[in-house]
Amino acid sequence: MGIDTSNANRTIALTPKSASCPPYDHVHIPAEHIPDETTILPNNLNTRARSSFQKVTSAFTEYPVKGLKGDKKSTFYEFLTMGNVPYILGSLTFMGLFNGAPSWFPNFNKKGARHWGNRMALGVLFYGLAKSLSKSLVTVPVKMATGIDTEMPYQKVSYTIPERKDAAPDPLYEQHKVFESRDFPRYDILYNMKEGEPRNYYYDRIARKNGLGKNLEASDGEVKPLIKDVISRSSTAKSLSTYMWGGVGVMLAVQPAWVNFFKALSNKSWTKFVPNKNENKFINLVDRGINTGKNIARIAKSFGRNFVKASKELYKGPAAAKGFNKHAGKIFLGLATAISALGAINTICGAKSYGNRKITIDSNKKVQVD
């Protein structure tokens, strides 16, 4: 993946050549100043995919190695990033528990156990997907209304003191969100965001959008408390709603409609390719590819069809059921939607009312303190 590691081989100094501090007094430190390479990244699918890849691969490889050694350079960020490991391994283990055992079951018992196991495994997958995707239900409206992208990503690059003499400092890459912390948002990297625009370009924009006024003397100072407000409210909304959506994902996955999808997914349903002896290898290879494509398209269609069917089943509830049993799907779907919507509205209203409150003070008017 394309995470920038070009700095890895550059020799960059932290302190003057003569400087030394135990226990690193053996390390040679060149006398150049280290530039801050921390950069804001575009918030798109590409960045998200690359960031996730970097985080997950590091969480499974680099960080555990450092952590198990008790490395002095292990950080809290690495510990938090390793939180992905139990999340992923746990999901796989749950899937395995639901599906693994039936392999050894006698033939007649396999089917029933697998049907439920498959659906629960799909539930684990849907839980993660729904939880992740549902963030947008809060972040997108908030961004549209306030201009603040609470998921704005940035890559932090830092350098640690090398272990060996004359070695280049080790670059460390961390994937963060500018507004992931309410206590310490990265205000510093929001200055000079756009070339050719004023230093406070970003803050001016947010101030204008939220009714704090135009051409403010110090828009950054005005906007920073508003940003904190938005982080707090939107984070609350996301915490409460995304898990609820994750739950809806599981509820969707346990609907009977998916049994048909698993049938479509099974080996038995896969149309096998038989090479034509009269054709050459290339033609057979192309035909094999076409056959595979057709099978995948068939499975994708089945997924789509049953997704719609399962959604209806979740919404309508079992035909024979009554009361809560009948309407439970509807209720939880409504609850998740309501929490997302109310969370987003609360965040937007907070930002807008903040602007209204602030506008009562005329920043151009001199105030004399007695």
Added chain:
Amino acid sequence: MSNLIQNYANNIGQGISSVNNTTKKYYNNLTDANSDNLLKPLDGKGYLVENNLVTAPKEFAKDTYYTTKALSKGIAGKANDHELGKLNDLGLKLGGLSIATYLMTKRQTPKMKAMEFIGFGAFLASMAIWPKVALQWPAQLVHGFNFRKQYVDEQGRKKYLTQDPNYIPFDLMKGKRKSEDLGHIADKMGIPKDEKDRNELAKEHIRKVSVQNNTLWMLTAGVATPVMTALACNRIEGPLGKLTEKISNNKVNKMIDKIADYQKGDAGLSDEDKAKFTKLEAEVVDMKPYEASEKKLSDLLTSKTGQAVSDSDIENINKLLSEGFDTQTQKTAKMDLQFMLKADKTVVNSDTVNEISDLITKKLDTKYGEGYTASVFDTKKLSEHVSNFMNQNGNPKNGVLNPDKAEDLRVSLGQLIQDSLDGNKSIRESRKEVIADMATDAINDVFGKKKAAILTEDAASQISKAGHILRKFRAYDKTISSAAHFKVENAPETIVANNWSDVTKTLIKELKITPKELNEAKSSEELTAQLFTRKLEKIAKDDKKYAEFVSNIAKKMALLDEKLDNPRTGKRNAMDVLTDGIIQNCDGTSNELNSLPFQNLAERIKGRPIDGSFIGGIKDAKLNRLKGDRLDSVKSSYMRLLHTADFFRRAEEYNNGQGGFSGNQKLDKALIEKGKKVLMSEHSGEFYLKHQTANNVSFYKALIWHTFGSGAMSNKTKEALSGQSHEVFVSGKTSMAERVTRWAKHVGNLMGKNVYAFLPNHTEGHDEAFTRAQKTAVAKFNKIACTPDNMLYKALKEHYNTNKWLKMCITAGSIVLGITLASQFAFGKQDKVTK
């Protein structure tokens, strides 16, 4: 100015000296240098959290309050990062609860519903327990400190002391206990007392071990938490099942007691007791769920009363009338409705007269030219005549005439035309006859068309009454059926299903089947039969083991009747109450329907009277379901198992020279060998085929006699089946030993022993009188019941599945736990630089 500064400095010094500075004391003990005269900071407000069983409730309350406060601050935009983190935990729990609640709605039994919440609880508990048991405690034992110690910082935020390796607030470790004492930790590390920077080395050790453990926690939790959750759920499921069964059974038994009270009726009760009875009736026969549909029926009938009803109207009425019944009953109800609403009435109104006039005019004008009819007679007279007739007959509603009145009108109309023609001298006689015939044909045609089924007020009232009776039937039946379902139905978590599971589990346990045997036997029923035979032969050889085997299994079997019948002093037998309830409901409903024109429906509910009993109706089906098919087959299966054990024991005794079969050694050997096979493996099909003995009638008769009919039982079996715990078969009030013998003799008789014939239902020559119901193929199938090898085979498969799954979980869990525990000994090794 200088005075001010001096005063300030003095005040500071006084302030410090007046504070009980624990930090100062502690550091004084740690270092050789005397620091008494040094200026030291005040103690911070942060503190380490004491987490133990005593403080747990207080900490829980504090945490809950903190999270609630965090939520309100979060919504108001004031929550800090720590509080937002707590809200994330809250979201996780709420999401989990929503999943458990939804999955609960998909489950049918109380146990499975409860398991959804227990599963989620077990998941949360596993998340908390794993790092404590597998990492925290072992690490504390090996390294002397708790790396998951929590502290509350100056801002009141509770955190783990070592979660951020670059910021560990060591100043909070004030040596209150050994695990918070750097000196003690250094001792554990083996650092010499005189080592330079001893405390710093201890701090580095703490940091390093903490980073290692935190990493290992992250690496292992993903596997350990699900496995622990699964194992915990597996362990809880059994005891929970027993608890939910007890709670549900008590609840059902209470309802059965109410049914029993309802069955007594309110005759002879005082006014006060009658009021109580009305309340009881409303509970047992709860009509509320049926009120809406009853109103629908009533509305439909009101809207159709006095009108002609079509086939589709009858269909719609029937749908509401027989709502909730099976297709056969619905068809029967329709049959009654069609009979009641047959098309024998005639509707006479202005249209009728017009149609007659039009038809006569059309016929005559076609034959004799346009305008001819008008010259012959005045059609207005027809209208007047009909009007007069209807007036004379009291102007029936909607012009509906009964068949006799309609006939009178038809004849009188014909007469009217005849009179009119007679008075007309201008028409020839021969033509008059033709005209009269044509007019009569026209009248007949119209009257024929006007025949209709009319929903009279009487009919509407009767249908409405029938609708109420049927709904009352359903309301009472619902109460009885829900109790009966829990007791005997072929569904998860019923009394019978749970008991079957208990008995089969006990069977596996008593047979002492090894994992290897289990693995082989679960492959086929034949292999199971071989294993079962081997095991039973071995057990039968040992007096003590045999007695235990029979007694332990029979004790479990006996519990079935105890749970079903709920034997209590002063209370009626629960199953009898349900049986009587079905009879009372079906007979009562049938009698009431019989007084209305719904005789077919009445018969459908009560059954057709054949040979003095009513069969083929709803009552018969319900009684069979309650006590016949299901329960009889289960109990017969139990008896067959015990009888098989007894036969094996008798065979063993015979081998030891005790007891006897036919007295002919060669024959006895063959009888024993075949008898074992018959009892162990042969289904009703083989019984019908006379156990493949077509070429040897005498052997067949001897086989049946010695295997089933002789009434012989080993003394050892009798002893094992004696005692109070085996005499709780309330219904029959007999001991288990008697029951087994009775079952065996019954099967012997039922399947034929004196007459050798291949007719499935022949019972000639039997020395026991059977009812017609006892002789049906189904009854025989139920009596022969499940073969012991089949019973064991199915149980083994289930046992194998559970075992395999458990083994997989335990293996995975053990490996992870082993690695985690062993890792402690590799953690904390000092690297060269530190040394």
